[in-house]
Amino acid sequence: MSDGHSRSDKLGGLLEPCAVRLAERAADRFEAVSRCGEVLVELGAVEPGYVAAMIERERDISTYVGAGVAIPHATAAGKAHVLRDALAVLRFVEPVDWGGEQVAVCVPIAAIGDGHLDLLADLADVLMDPDRARELREAAEPEDVLRLLGRPHQEDS
């Protein structure tokens, strides 16, 4: 498990400013997952077939991870629809009920390999820190989100 690439390019093209959408709306969890899938399609990261696989996965096991955040992604079979690795960030103006949890932010994932492992570990760090988790949920600009997730990990230079 490599931790080798430099921090300056740690977002590594995986999360682009245009992939951060801060004024989303969804009536329920599955509509939110569909929106997440549409954004990945729009980004050219996945084929439309990926979206159904995301909904299937969400029905199997919730992708809620904590601190008001879910990370929707496909089942193993859905990987066939991934065109390139990419993440997005969707913030919902009204929190979405997620099987009893309230989700304000979704971080949908399209990935074939492990290139996004570091970015997800950074997201976990942010979510474990109540202040930074709140900053993420309340971000006003895409740049705020990129800065939070791109911030150097404390053990690195």
Add this chain to the structure above:
Amino acid sequence: MTTLQAADIRKIIVACDAGMGSSVMLAGQLARQLKKFPVTVAHSPVAEIPADADLVVCHRGLAERARAAAHGKPVVAFQIFLGDPAVTRIVDAIKNGTALDV
């Protein structure tokens, strides 16, 4: 119940379905927390758990499938992805060099 000595935990596998989301997140987080220890953390689909794993970690919803495929190795199931006490116990045992009941 099995008791593992911290020194015997060399390879932890986070088992998952797609290997794209939460298991990757947890594997990355565990790898960071255990960076200073001689422990490898990787993730794999439940059906492909490597035979040399010492400990398998997976979401409760996958635990049964993981146990069937874990080559008799101990499986620790967690419920919440961030800060689950079951996962914290593993990290603490390795950091403190103590035994872990699984």
